[in-house]
Amino acid sequence: xxxxxxxxxxxxxxxxxxxxxxxxxxxxxxxxxxxxxxxxxxxxxxxxxxxxxxxxxxxxxxxxxxxxxxxxxxxxxxxxxxxxxxxxxxxxxxxxxxxxxxxxxxxxxxxxxxxxxxxxxxxxxxxxxxxxxxxxxxxxxxxxxxxxxxxxxxxxxxxxxxxxxxxxxxxxxxxxxxxxxxxxxxxxxxxxxxxxxxxxxxxxxxxxxxxxxxxxxxxxxxxxxxxxxxxxxxxxxxxxxxxxxxxxxxxx
Numbered sequence: 001x002x003x004x005x006x007x008x009x010x011x012x013x014x015x016x017x018x019x020x021x022x023x024x025x026x027x028x029x030x031x032x033x034x035x036x037x038x039x040x041x042x043x044x045x046x047x048x049x050x051x052x053x054x055x056x057x058x059x060x061x062x063x064x065x066x067x068x069x070x071x072x073x074x075x076x077x078x079x080x081x082x083x084x085x086x087x088x089x090x091x092x093x094x095x096x097x098x099x100x101x102x103x104x105x106x107x108x109x110x111x112x113x114x115x116x117x118x119x120x121x122x123x124x125x126x127x128x129x130x131x132x133x134x135x136x137x138x139x140x141x142x143x144x145x146x147x148x149x150x151x152x153x154x155x156x157x158x159x160x161x162x163x164x165x166x167x168x169x170x171x172x173x174x175x176x177x178x179x180x181x182x183x184x185x186x187x188x189x190x191x192x193x194x195x196x197x198x199x200x201x202x203x204x205x206x207x208x209x210x211x212x213x214x215x216x217x218x219x220x221x222x223x224x225x226x227x228x229x230x231x232x233x234x235x236x237x238x239x240x241x242x243x244x245x246x247x248x249x250x251x252x
Contacts, residue, residue, distance in 0.1 A: 050073055
């Protein structure tokens with residue numbers, strides 16, 4: 001039998017609407033693969049009625065198959081210093097590198113290669129993703145279920161962009177993160193996926209095949225360099241990527 005994404009999407013949308021968080025999805029409704037998770041993502045995005053302006057992409061290791069989730073305009077923030085805690089069920093902090101595209105990468109038969117993807121990128125940004133979920137417990141579900149739940153996305157905030165980004169090597173970039181003025185990370189690299197360009201090329205081809213392609217202005221955040229730290233509001237976060245930029249965010 002073919003998978004029907006509508007029941008799972010309806011439960012996820014209802015949880016968002018009424019704040020009654022899920023313990024699981026019933027047998028037969030839960031996606032069992034990334035492909036089925038993407039079908040649920042599409043239904044949820046349509047149900048929310050928002051416009052996709054960004055994407056999150058990541059991978060468990062430098063050789064693992066990447067996965068992704070769309071980010072809608074309502075949860076994307078460009079260079080803001082504060083978010084209301086009422087937006088979130090959970091507040092998980094991740095510092096990431098994000099890329100803003102300056103050129104379209106439209107759907108086509110031939111796959112995009114690294115050179116074309118690099119040429120389409122306009123800037124690199126420090127970013128903080130707020131991890132959130134529609135389930136009671138983080139990582140309580142099989143991976144495809146959390147992927148279907150927008151990859152546990154809550155909000156994405158990006159800092160000022162660097163246009164002369166071409167020499168930035170993500171795995172060699174030092175990240176410094178503080179939460180409430182206490183250092184939580186001070187290290188080089190840290191992204192489980194390794195170098196981010198592989199992710200961006202994969203995503204460009206994924207979005208071209210399923211969503212018509214990346215568009216100029218779209219932002220792609222490339223996975224946590226700091227793991228996920230769950231906090232309570234009010235909280236202040238400072239993120240610094242050497243050679244890229246810095247940002248501060250307060251959630252209260």
